[in-house]
Amino acid sequence: MLHTLAVMVENDPGVLARVSGLFSRRGYNIYSLTVCQTENPDLSMMTIVVEGDSQVIEQVTKQLHKLVVVHKVTNLSQESVVNRELALIRVKVKSDTRLEVLQTVDIFRGRVVDMGKNNLTIELTGDEDKIDAFVRTMRSYGILELVRTGKIVIARSDN
Template structure:
């Protein structure tokens, strides 16, 4: 099962390698990792997606919490969250396929950010399922390049 962990850490060089090293030493693969400075310039937030059962995730959380550089670890799995991913996708187009590709972009609420004679680059944001569905739909036209940010997530506001 995929788990999404929100980890608040000190914001200085070397922190990322220490956290990633913890996963590598224990043989856990990171499916997605995003890092950015928070509203506090001394703190960064890592959003880590890792595959494992509850026991493995609890072990990972405990190991992360032992690091001095880690302020907090929150498992967002099963919580009410807003999550997004950004993708840039370069697709091959011809005179015959350009309009169909552009209609597909519109259906998925994407945005064309670069256009050439034989290809276009699309920006798409959404949850992982939306981006996966778009990639599946566009692949027959000639997927040339795909770059994804990885998942980011934040708890929903209380009503």
């Protein structure tokens, strides 16, 4: 099972290497990892998606807490969250498929950010399922290049 961990860390050089090294030393694969500065410039938030059962996640969490640079670890896997990914996809187009691709982009609420004679570069944000569905749809036209950010997550507000 995939788990999403939100790890609040000090915003210092080498922190990413220390945290990711903890995972690699134990043989755990990181499926996605994003890091950014928080509202406090001294802290960064790492969103780490990792596979494992509850015992593995508990062990990883304990090991992360032992690192001095880690302030807080939260397993968001069972929480109510808002999550997004960003993808940039360059798709091959021909004169007879360009309109069809543009209509599909519109249906998925994507945006064309670059246009060439034989290709379009599309920006798409959404959850993992939406991005995956769009990529599957675009494969029939020919994906020339694809990059994704990985998951970013924030807990839902209490109303």
